[in-house]
Amino acid sequence: MKIAELVKYRIDRFAEGYVFTYSDFNVDAEKESALKIALYRMVKSGTIERLSKGRFYKPKSGIVKKLKPNEYEIVKDLLIDGGKAIGYITGYSVFNSLKLSTQVPNVIQIAVNFDKKGIKRGIYTVKFVRQWNKITKANIPLLQLLDCIRFIKSIPDTTVANSINRITLLLKELPEAEKKQLVELAINYPPSTRALSGAIWEQLGYNDYASKLQKTLKSTTWYSFNIPQELLPNRLKWKIK
Structure with a gap:
């Protein structure tokens, strides 16, 4: 042939x-x-x-x-190597899929376990962000949810208050085993993510999860999210403003 x-x-x-x-x-x-x-x-x-x-x-x-192809097809070689997950799509695409935002720019964000410079794929800009947990196919949805908390101030076309309401609902709907796993994964995230996650868990009545995260935080550090007191009544306890 x-x-x-x-x-x-x-x-x-x-x-x-x-x-x-x-x-x-x-x-x-x-x-x-x-x-x-x-x-x-x-x-x-x-x-x-x-x-x-x-x-x-x-x-x-x-x-x-x-x-055009979907985002997975565009960057699939950056996500899987030898059948194992080495990265996952995060950021704008996930904000959209979880109904936190309606905007999907020509930017594809990928979380990986190492620092990496951005690249171009046709009209798309591919940016990389650091993930401190080991990436597996099973834990990607939980990491994506934690990324929404981590980047909550960067979610376009919405407010932090609206995002917190939506994320709170998503956390509440998780199966119990996944709630526990998400808290374990959150420990490796930046302090601001741990603080906001802990405050939300406490509001939901999961005091054990909240306490576990609070023990990882410095008592003197404050985290700025511009969250109204009525939305998160315990925010001062978590040094959130």
Whole structure:
């Protein structure tokens, strides 16, 4: 089978929105030039789209235009390595999915266990934030929820008060085992996250969880969130203002 035929055969079987690279075709090194030419021609014809250097996708057809891949597809190589989670999407996408905000900018935020410089993926800016807990596929939803508390002042198109009300509801709805796990994960977060988490747990009546977090905090440090007293009556106890 000629390279052009192989490329068409494989792409016809890719799902719409699937992001692929040269490695998806498993061609020998001496045939890579022919592979690149075949892909270039398909981009030119509009059959596929180029996301960024060496990365392509089969576009979905929308009502009025071709749709771009979802965020996971765009950055999936930065999230999984050898079947293990090495990062996860956080920030704006999670704010949106958890109904904390309606805005989704062209910025994809990824949490990883090490410092890393941002990159570009087509029209998207990929930014990395530090996560101090070991990342596993199972704990990602809890880490994403803790990130919402950590970045609560940065959630767009809302207020801190509205965000606290929504996060309080989300914490309340967690299964008991996940509530306990979330508190354990919170211990590795910055003090401001621990303080706000503890204050919310105390308001919900989980005094044991609150006490565990309070023991990790310095008694002299204050945390600024601009939270009304009526929303969080115990805020002064937690040095929150």
